[in-house]
Every structure is written in structure tokens, then in C-alpha cells.
Amino acid sequence: KAGVTQTPRYLIKTRGQQVTLSCSPISGHRSVSWYQQTPGQGLQFLFEYFSETQRNKGNFPGRFSGRQFSNSRSEMNVSTLELGDSALYLCASSKPGTGPYNEQFFGPGTRLTVL
Amino acid sequence: DQQVKQNSPSLSVQEGRISILNCDYTNSMFDYFLWYKKYPAEGPTFLISISSIKDKNEDGRFTVFLNKSAKHLSLHIVPSQPGDSAVYFCAATQDTYSGAGSYQLTFGKGTKLSVIP
Numbered sequence: 001k002a003g004v005t006q007t008p009r010y011l012i013k014t015r016g017q018q019v020t021l022s023c024s025p026i027s028g029h030r031s032v033s034w035y036q037q038t039p040g041q042g043l044q045f046l047f048e049y050f051s052e053t054q055r056n057k058g059n060f061p062g063r064f065s066g067r068q069f070s071n072s073r074s075e076m077n078v079s080t081l082e083l084g085d086s087a088l089y090l091c092a093s094s095k096p097g098t099g100p101y102n103e104q105f106f107g108p109g110t111r112l113t114v115l
Numbered sequence: 116d117q118q119v120k121q122n123s124p125s126l127s128v129q130e131g132r133i134s135i136l137n138c139d140y141t142n143s144m145f146d147y148f149l150w151y152k153k154y155p156a157e158g159p160t161f162l163i164s165i166s167s168i169k170d171k172n173e174d175g176r177f178t179v180f181l182n183k184s185a186k187h188l189s190l191h192i193v194p195s196q197p198g199d200s201a202v203y204f205c206a207a208t209q210d211t212y213s214g215a216g217s218y219q220l221t222f223g224k225g226t227k228l229s230v231i232p
Contacts, residue, residue: 035220043220056219058219101147105161106160108156
């Protein structure tokens with residue numbers, strides 16, 4: 001079974017630009033979550049999508065947005081990039097089950113560097 | 116304010132000995148706790164979890180202990196192996212949409228474990 005895939009793996013942008021990252025969940029998984037990992041803040045929750053709807057949102061400015069398509073693939077977009085947006089962006093997918101807690105499977109991440 | 120804290124950024128242990136990784140949390144609404152392991156250039160991998168109704172969960176060499184009154188959990192690895200060398204993240208969550216499988220994870224900053232052969 002293929003895991004969570006993220007593209008691109010590495011990205012270099014300059015301040016003020018915008019960027020779109022892509023995530024393909026594991027087949028059958030309908031929930032996709034995004035996290036930002038930085039050395040200073042660790043892993044922080046950005047948002048979660050399920051059936052093309054955003055269900056949860058973390059404490060990030062409106063420059064961070066996302067969407068989910070009917071095939072469960074998800075994209076996140078960051079506009080007007082700042083130096084502090086340099087981070088590893090991780091996507092995780094999970095399969096709705098019978099209980100409230102379902103294991104999240106993480107992709108390898110996209111390393112974004114803002115110059 | 117950090118709701119999940121891993122106060123030890125790194126830990127070194129001899130192969131074959133016990134590794135104990137600690138985690139503290141402040142949010143009393145958290146009712147499910149997880150440990151993830153992360154190798155460089157890879158995403159985190161789920162290791163073990165525990166519900167707040169339990170105080171211990173065991174899976175092979177890995178055991179997680181939860182002390183709700185102290186808002187503290189720990190991960191024990193016995194015996195430690197060189198392949199266990201990685202960054203370990205503690206995470207916590209609460210049921211947001213009951214039964215619908217939706218939750219957001221709040222992570223600690225991680226502890227880098229080095230197992231010395």
C-alpha cells in the first residue's frame with residue numbers, strides 16, 4: 001500500500017512570493033491534516049480537511065490556506081512568504097473509523113526555504 | 116503557551132539498557148496521547164498511544180505510562196537498540212468530533228534519542 005506522498009520535496013522561494021504544496025493521502029483515507037515543523041516551535045497543527053471541508057484550524061495567519069479535492073488529495077498555499085515560513089511542512093492522512101482516534105500516517109514532508 | 120512539553124532535547128543510552136523519555140502536558144482536556152518516532156528526512160511514524168482511561172499500554176519493547184494527576188507521561192524502551200536512535204515526539208489530543216475520527220495533534224518539541232552500541 002503506497003504511503004502518503006508530498007510534492008515537491010524541496011522548494012526555495014523568496015520573500016513575498018507564494019507557494020503551493022501538494023499531498024496525496026493513502027488510498028481510502030479521507031482526512032488530511034497539515035503540520036509545520038520548525039526547530040524553535042516543533043510540530044504545529046495548521047488545518048485538517050475531510051470530504052473537501054476544513055474541520056479544524058490551528059493558530060496560523062490567513063496567509064496559510066488549504067483545500068481538499070474530491071479524490072481526497074490536498075493542497076496548502078502560503079501567500080506573501082516571510083523568512084519565518086521556512087520550515088518542513090508535513091501532511092498526514094487518516095481513515096475515519098469507529099472511534100474518535102485514528103492513527104495519522106505522515107508523509108516525508110516538503111522542505112520550504114524562504115530567502 | 117506550550118501545552119505539551121518535552122524538557123529533555125536529547126538523551127543518550129547504552130544499547131541494551133532502558134530508555135525513558137518524558138512528557139508533560141498542561142491542558143486537562145487532552146484525553147488521548149501518542150508517541151511518534153522520526154528519522155531524518157522522513158515523516159513521523161506512529162509508535163504507541165494511550166487513552167486517558169488507562170495508565171499503561173505496552174507494545175513489545177515499548178511501554179507508555181500515564182499519570183493523569185501529574186499530567187505526565189513517559190515512554191520506556193527496553194531493551195534499547197541502535198535502530199531506536201531517532202527523535203521522539205510526544206503528542207496529545209482531545210476528541211473534537213466524537214466518533215468521526217477528527218482530531219488535531221498538539222506535539223512536544225521532541226527528544227533526540229541516541230542509543231550507543
